[in-house]
Amino acid sequence: xxxxxxxxxxxxxxxxxxxxxxxxxxxxxxxxxxxxxxxxxxxxxxxxxxxxxxxxxxxxxxxxxxxxxxxxxxxxxxxxxxxxxxxxxxxxxxxxxxxxxxxxxxxxxxxxxxxxx
Amino acid sequence: xxxxxxxxxxxxxxxxxxxxxxxxxxxxxxxxxxxxxxxxxxxxxxxxxxxxxxxxxxxxxxxxxxxxxxxxxxxxxxxxxxxxxxxxxxxxxxxxxxxxxxxxxxxxxxxxxx
Numbered sequence: 001x002x003x004x005x006x007x008x009x010x011x012x013x014x015x016x017x018x019x020x021x022x023x024x025x026x027x028x029x030x031x032x033x034x035x036x037x038x039x040x041x042x043x044x045x046x047x048x049x050x051x052x053x054x055x056x057x058x059x060x061x062x063x064x065x066x067x068x069x070x071x072x073x074x075x076x077x078x079x080x081x082x083x084x085x086x087x088x089x090x091x092x093x094x095x096x097x098x099x100x101x102x103x104x105x106x107x108x109x110x111x112x113x114x115x116x117x
Numbered sequence: 118x119x120x121x122x123x124x125x126x127x128x129x130x131x132x133x134x135x136x137x138x139x140x141x142x143x144x145x146x147x148x149x150x151x152x153x154x155x156x157x158x159x160x161x162x163x164x165x166x167x168x169x170x171x172x173x174x175x176x177x178x179x180x181x182x183x184x185x186x187x188x189x190x191x192x193x194x195x196x197x198x199x200x201x202x203x204x205x206x207x208x209x210x211x212x213x214x215x216x217x218x219x220x221x222x223x224x225x226x227x228x229x230x231x
Contacts, residue, residue, distance in 0.1 A: 040207070043224040044160075044222035
């Protein structure tokens with residue numbers, strides 16, 4: 001069964017510093033991996049996704065993530081944090097139903113990013 | 118294009134009462150999903166509709182939860198009777214066809230059972 005582990009429920013950075021949010025996955029088949037962000041009082045927004053094409057995936061708002069099969073990781077990074085990046089970030093792996101092909105997401109517990117001036 | 122709409126945004130009910138959550142997906146999206154996040158834990162899948170049919174309801178916690186999607190448009194999730202452990206944020210999402218495009222999520226309904 002697929003699962004996702006996000007290391008660190010809270011990550012604090014200064015504005016302009018590197019953002020690194022960690023995600024490790026477990027999957028018996030090649031996974032599809034996603035990062036979602038939730039800003040206060042809003043729904044989950046897709047940041048980026050890995051679907052077995054390029055291992056370095058670029059997303060919105062300057063974020064990117066690299067799929068590393070040898071490390072079973074899909075860490076999210078951004079070179080320079082902005083105050084507006086403060087939000088909660090969720091890593092997720094897809095789960096495919098073998099008979100119908102319909103998929104559902106298995107989420108990690110989330111990481112809250114705090115950005116200080 | 119209107120997004121996924123959920124209401125109410127917040128609901129506070131007493132243990133034993135009934136609550137109905139509603140989700141309006143993006144028009145034309147056949148796939149509709151319900152997820153739940155309980156008390157800062159991970160977001161968990163509840164069920165998946167394709168049009169009006171339940172394709173996967175393996176995440177429904179117990180028979181106190183009933184989801185419907187009459188006519189393949191909006192969906193409701195009823196909790197009857199509500200228990201304290203049902204408190205959390207209930208998210209709805211919809212997608213057109215390919216899951217790989219990613220869902221569009223609603224803002225969620227925060228349910229508090231006291």
